[in-house]
Amino acid sequence: SAVISQKPSRDICQRGTSLTIQCQVDSQVTMMFWYRQQPGQSLTLIATANQGSEATYESGFVIDKFPISRPNLTFSTLTVSNMSPEDSSIYLCSVGKSSGASRELFFGEGSRLTVL
Amino acid sequence: GESVGLHLPTLSVQEGDNSIINCAYSNSASDYFIWYKQESGKGPQFIIDIRSNMDKRQGQRVTVLLNKTVKHLSLQIAATQPGDSAVYFCAENDPNNAGNMLTFGGGTRLMVKP
Numbered sequence: 001s002a003v004i005s006q007k008p009s010r011d012i013c014q015r016g017t018s019l020t021i022q023c024q025v026d027s028q029v030t031m032m033f034w035y036r037q038q039p040g041q042s043l044t045l046i047a048t049a050n051q052g053s054e055a056t057y058e059s060g061f062v063i064d065k066f067p068i069s070r071p072n073l074t075f076s077t078l079t080v081s082n083m084s085p086e087d088s089s090i091y092l093c094s095v096g097k098s099s100g101a102s103r104e105l106f107f108g109e110g111s112r113l114t115v116l
Numbered sequence: 117g118e119s120v121g122l123h124l125p126t127l128s129v130q131e132g133d134n135s136i137i138n139c140a141y142s143n144s145a146s147d148y149f150i151w152y153k154q155e156s157g158k159g160p161q162f163i164i165d166i167r168s169n170m171d172k173r174q175g176q177r178v179t180v181l182l183n184k185t186v187k188h189l190s191l192q193i194a195a196t197q198p199g200d201s202a203v204y205f206c207a208e209n210d211p212n213n214a215g216n217m218l219t220f221g222g223g224t225r226l227m228v229k230p
Contacts, residue, residue, distance in 0.1 A: 030215070035220075041223075042220045042223045043160070043220040044220070045217060045218075045219070048215065048217065092160075096215055103150075103209045103216040103218075104150060104162050104165060105207075105216055105218050107152075107159035107160045107161075109157075110159050
């Protein structure tokens with residue numbers, strides 16, 4: 001398994017500001033992902049955080065809006081830039097550990113952002 | 117409570133009854149499937165997984181059924197308890213995608229009545 005800590009756990013932000021979310025894992029992991037969960041919705045993948053190179057973004061998500069850092073195998077940050085109320089969501093960090101046939105992803109508790 | 121599950125389909129069951137939660141997937145290339153449970157204010161937690169070379173897998177009080185012909189997945193919870201109240205998501209993995217990236221289904225909110 002993996003223990004994932006996210007900061008902040010929640011925040012209330014003003015429109016037009018940016019916020020950086022941190023994700024710390026208790027062990028080295030190759031695969032790290034950032035998901036968004038809008039109110040009452042399922043999880044949508046934002047990007048794969050790649051160690052030592054630029055993140056790989058999914059359709060509909062761009063680096064200017066969601067810059068990601070991955071300086072090492074245990075840490076990543078996601079920034080939500082120039083926020084609007086539509087960015088109010090839970091942002092979840094997840095990691096994958098190859099373990100036999102399992103392709104399970106482990107999730108942090110999420111960072112709940114409310115944009116006013 | 118948190119906003120997770122407000123707009124999701126809801127299944128309401130009596131405590132002690134069995135629950136069946138369904139999920140349809142669209143990617144024929146997916147060969148690995150997971151059910152997650154998300155309680156209010158928490159991140160998703162693994163319940164059970166199944167590979168596409170199986171059509172049934174059992175865990176403790178839970179069973180996952182996979183029908184590849186119609187691309188349908190179900191989660192059966194036996195003797196449902198109040199602690200089972202949560203939002204349940206199915207997720208799929210396409211081996212053609214990098215790493216363990218999962219695509220999540222829409223989710224179902226399970227409410228257990230005492």
